[in-house]
Amino acid sequence: MFAANARVRARALLLAARLELRQWPEAETLHRAPLAVRLPASGIAVLFRHGVAVLLGATSTDEEALRARLQPLIENRYETVETEELEVRIDPAGPGGLREGALVLQSGSLEPMLLVAEALSKSVVLAHYETRLAREFDRLEPFALELERTGGIRGGAREHFKRIGALLQIESRMVARAEIGDKPELLWDHPELEGLNALLEDEFEIHERLAALDRKLELVARTERTLADLVSTRHALRVEWYIVALIALEIGLTVYELWLH
DSSP: OOTOOOOOEEEEEEEEEOOTTTTOOOHHHHHHTTTEHHHHSSSEEEETTTTEEEEEOOOHHHHHHHHHHHHGGGGEEEEEEEEEEEEEOOTTTTEEEETEEEEEESSOOHHHHHHHHHHHHHHHHHHHHHHHHHHHHHHHHHHHHHHHEEHHHHHOOOHHHHHHHHHHHHHIIIISSSSSOOOOTTHOOOOGGGHHHHHHHHHTHHHHHHHHHHHHHHHHHHHHHHHHHHHHHHHHHHHHHHHHHHHHHHHHHHHHHHHOO
């Protein structure tokens, strides 16, 4: 796949929430799970249904051509493309591992490169949701300050329910679609690559970042539920006061009619 002493740039692009890849031509396919395809000029691309394309040894021309080709296959395109890169060196004579900011592999065959692509794809998805959750915390801070100062909050419960739905969607995409916490399928057929997979997961801190995201998701979701409950309680109290006012009005009208007669 990649020759000895080659330097390969691995570049991950998070393009959308989903890529529809089932109809990709078999003639261009090197591997199915994950989907690895040949690029016209040089290198390969590893495509993931959770919206990530990882380019390995690709030229800028190939990257532009691939992104154009993926346009019809994109669902829920992101406004900005999240990227992450890693330099890979093929050195059959030296020990594998991380050296001087680059990953050194003894073999440039397809399977190790697929593991590199999987680790990069998970890392770039985590980076995307870390940014989104940071924005959620910034958005929630004014509500907390208002609650502290006034003992209440403005607005309706509908917006908070929408945010809870968005958080559930994030969790679903990370767990069900990107399978960030799962063992790569490739390792079932190639257990000799377990060490490389562990090295990559440690380098990108996959499990630690996923655990931190889970905690943040739970905190934000709990906060949104609390705010929604407060708004709903406020509305319920308002309805009760309306009922009390109507009863008082009816009693007043009854007393007035009795006084007239």
